Each structure stands twice: as structure tokens, then as C-alpha cells.
Amino acid sequence: MDIKIRKMDLSDVSYVYDEEIKIFGKSLGVKTLYKEIMYNDLSRYFIAIVDDKRAGYVGSWLTIPNAEILNLFVSSEYRGLGIGKKLMKEVMDICNEQNIEFLTLEVNVNNKYAVKMYEDLGFTISRIRKKYYDNKEDALLMVLELGGKT
Numbered sequence: 001m002d003i004k005i006r007k008m009d010l011s012d013v014s015y016v017y018d019e020e021i022k023i024f025g026k027s028l029g030v031k032t033l034y035k036e037i038m039y040n041d042l043s044r045y046f047i048a049i050v051d052d053k054r055a056g057y058v059g060s061w062l063t064i065p066n067a068e069i070l071n072l073f074v075s076s077e078y079r080g081l082g083i084g085k086k087l088m089k090e091v092m093d094i095c096n097e098q099n100i101e102f103l104t105l106e107v108n109v110n111n112k113y114a115v116k117m118y119e120d121l122g123f124t125i126s127r128i129r130k131k132y133y134d135n136k137e138d139a140l141l142m143v144l145e146l147g148g149k150t
């Protein structure tokens, strides 16, 4: 199986939107995704391609000194193949190149697979954000220390 990671472009917006709705029940929205790709210098969005098909996505902001993961998913039929980790590593590599100190993300406390994956990648739980999702479910704030000095 051939897994590639490439920059997201406008042709990917409808894939990301449809999958976000399917997986999370909500999306950043077509307009926001479009603006992020066209106009936000800080944004870094990537798409995973498996055998020429779109299989996943990661969105991040390279703010200095603390970069942020905005969202990550792997389409359900492609999970468990290492694609989630590969997308995360793409962002982590850029952060290292840019001397970023911390990479942070929020994850639902009940999302065991994702929490485990982030821990495997070196993230640690920093704190709980109560009622983070729709004022109901709690999130964990997870942080990866990269050691960069800006």
C-alpha cells in the first residue's frame, strides 16, 4: 500500500467538509477551509493519499512559539494503517524545522484511540478543559514539547 502525504489544495475542500460532517457531525465549513488554504500564512493543511484516493487530513496552525493541531481524521475505511501517525509526523517535522517549542491539541476525553496515538507520539496530558465540546463533553489539552528555541 502506497501512503503519501501532500499539501491540501482547493480540490480537497469538499472531501474534508463531507468527512468532517460524517465523522464529527460538524465542520470548519467550506468557506473557512477555503480561506485557510488561500489566505492564512500560518496554516498548514495536509491530505493523506492511499493508492490515489484521499484517506485523511490534518489541519494545523504554525503559530510561534506554540503551534496547534486544529483537526485530524482518517477516513473510516483506512484506519489502523498508520496514516494518523504519518499525518501527525508531517506537522511535527515542520514544527521541528521551524524551532517551535510546543505543539498542542484538544481531544475528547472519551476518544481512547486518539489519546493513545498522541501519547505514542510523545504528547502528554496537560489539563482537562471542562465542557469543551458543545458545552457538554470534556477535552484533554495535550502538549508535545519540541525543545525549539525561537
Ligand SMILES: CC(C)(COP(=O)(O)OP(=O)(O)OC[C@H]1O[C@@H](n2cnc3c(N)ncnc32)[C@H](O)[C@@H]1OP(=O)(O)O)[C@@H](O)C(=O)NCCC(=O)NCCS
Binding pocket: 023, 071, 072, 073, 074, 075, 078, 079, 080, 081, 082, 083, 084, 085, 086, 106, 107, 108, 111, 113, 114, 116, 117, 120
Ligand atoms: C484517531 C485517528 C485519526 C487515528 O488514525 P489511524 O490512521 O487509524 O491511526 P494509526 O493507524 O496511525 O494508529 C495510531 C495509533 O492509534 C491507536 N489505534 C488506532 N486504531 C486503533 C484500533 N482500532 N485499536 C486500538 N488502537 C488503535 C494505536 O495506538 C495506534 O498505534 P499503533 O498501531 O502503533 O499501536 C482515527 O481513528 C480517526 O480519524 N478517528 C476519528 C476522528 C478523530 O477522533 N480524530 C481525532 C480528533 S482529536
